[in-house]
Amino acid sequence: MRTLKWDPMFDPEEKTSIVTAWISFPTLPLNFFGKEAIFALASAVGKHLQLRMATQKKTRSSCAKDKVEVDLIGDSPTRINMGVRKKTREVVEKWVAIKYD
Incomplete structure (x- = not known):
């Protein structure tokens, strides 16, 4: 079974490569659980659709989840490189893993 965008x-006879999927960021630090940060990370995968309620309320700090539209044609990233600015203004690279549910 595939979940498709409404x-x-x-047309059930028409094939599509766009599906909806939940993605999670298991290594994302809790201070990046804000909507803007997660939307920016999810945009590397596809179009943002819905943020998980537990992620919005920060009740499950183990993993941030977002529902996105994913194009099955092409490669889907397994991690994203994000720059984190420290208090000293130095930007440090941090790799954030992406898990597809």
């Missing part, structure tokens, strides 16, 4: 003109 379309009023849905």
Whole structure:
């Protein structure tokens, strides 16, 4: 079974490579659980659709989750490099893993 984006003109005979999927960021530090940070990370995978409620409320600090539209054609990233600015203004690279549910 595949979950597809709702379309009023849905044709079951037409093939599509766009699906909705939950992605998670298991190594994302809790201070980056804000909507803007997660939306920016998720945009590397596809179009943001829905942020998990536990992520919004920061009740599960072990993993941030977001629902995105994913194009199955092409490579999907397994990690994202993000720059983190320290108090000294120095930017440090941090790799954030992406898990596809």
